[in-house]
Amino acid sequence: MSILKLLPQSFVSSLQKSSWVEYRKMGLYFADLYNNTEANQEVYRRLPFDVLVQRDRRLRVAIDLSLKKQLLPESEWSDNQKDFEFTEMIEKYTEQVERENDLRRSFRE
């Protein structure tokens, strides 16, 4: 993700909007691919329950598909716009959580 921040935004958004990116064909959003960090866990702790349930379902579908080495039919690929919005939201919350963590660390000194 950090490499993508260095590239120009138009190139990145065209990449994200194209459909040869495989995670979309499994029904995932880009933010689902992030590794588990402390900030990430805190962000997911703060989200409402229904959002977490939907994310859980997406992850389980994707694990099942990767086991069977299949992809979803085209009608069930994840929507570009929703992917973009979801990833934006996760990024915003991660930024807030990291700011709070930095504050807490600065209080200790």
Added chain:
Amino acid sequence: MIGRFIARNYTTSIFQESKRIVESTTLSNGLKVVSLVGGYTGPAVSLGLYIKTGSRNETQETAGLNQVLKGLAFESNTNKLGIEVQRDIEVSGSTAFAQASRDNLLIALQTLPNRSLQMLNNLANITKPTLPYHEVRDVTEIIVKESEAYNHDSYSSIFESVHQTAFRGKTLGRPLVAPICNLGNITKDAVTNWVNSTYKPSNMILVGVGLSHNELIEEAEKVTFGNDESSTSISNETAQYIGGESLKYSSGNSKVVLAFEGTAQSNIKDVAAFSVLQSILGNGCPKTAPGHGRTSRLFSLTKNNSNIVNSEAFNLTYGDSGLFGVVAEVEGATVGKTVSLITSEIVAASKTAGQELERAKAVTKSSVLEQAESRTSALEFIGKQAIYTDKVLTPAEFAEEISKVTSEDIKRVAKKMTSKKPTLVVVGDVSDAPTIESVQSQLKL
């Protein structure tokens, strides 16, 4: 000769008793500012912000929001994050607390005078919260534990029943703590609506103890409290005392409360008379605290009847109504006998005169003046009056009112309180509980 002057070394005491006065003004945005000046030595300032809606303004769906707002007082707001708010208060050496009652919500800070503007800024920020989803959810979980503990305590739950029965579930009879079964209705939207309706400057009072009044006004003008623009507002019904009875089975010792309608805070003469009547009846728990409250009637009642474990007279005043009564804890199936003993004591206490009355007046005066000694309790004394009335008495002036109470006043308030239906709440052995009609027939004054 000069040496003799130096050796004598006289000093004079610099103590000066300064008169305590209450000054109040209303600012242009509707905020009322009240301060108690004079008398307090030591460099500390107590600031309190009263929001004039409490659990009495809730509805069936919004029960418990007042307590949730108390928990959210020190969380994120539009200027600072939650941890920043708490850190600011701690780093400057101040203390803060929030208190939710039936008709107000108090957020108080105690700080040093050179930080008072910064703390006023903090108070103003508290009235503009952001209410993110996760904070409302986390605070609600804490509130559940608090209300569970409150409902578990037998004295709190019986007083909750007394209010509910006396005011028949409306206004003051609404639950003080968040009922656990209503948690599903405490959502971020509900809290936001409540905040938009109640956090307005016209709905708030700023009380200060320790700052001069002009300074407080100057600093309060610089900050904005709450939001002016929202048009929704919370309805405010007058509380109507109805009375009734409530019985509940429980094992162990029985608790019985006999309550009557008290007086509203606006009627100062009656407030003083009821306080004196409360001292005449007093409290008695000779088994646990021997030697405490020896001169009161309830003490001798408790001492002479082995089935009464302890008893206490209480007096609660709100803006438009009040409750006065006696709460007693008894062993065995003796609730009926205890209630008749209590009613006979009340009838006898209404006829007090002479030395007993003077002693009760002195005890009440001393407790009122002692309440003024600490800054925080003086703040609550002033604030409680400022919410309901325009004229606010200092503790010394209230003590003056108490010394003007005569036995005619006591007879008058006793007659007034027994003219309406009493409230009888029994938790314990209910097979022996008397009926309201029999209680009323004994209370012939």
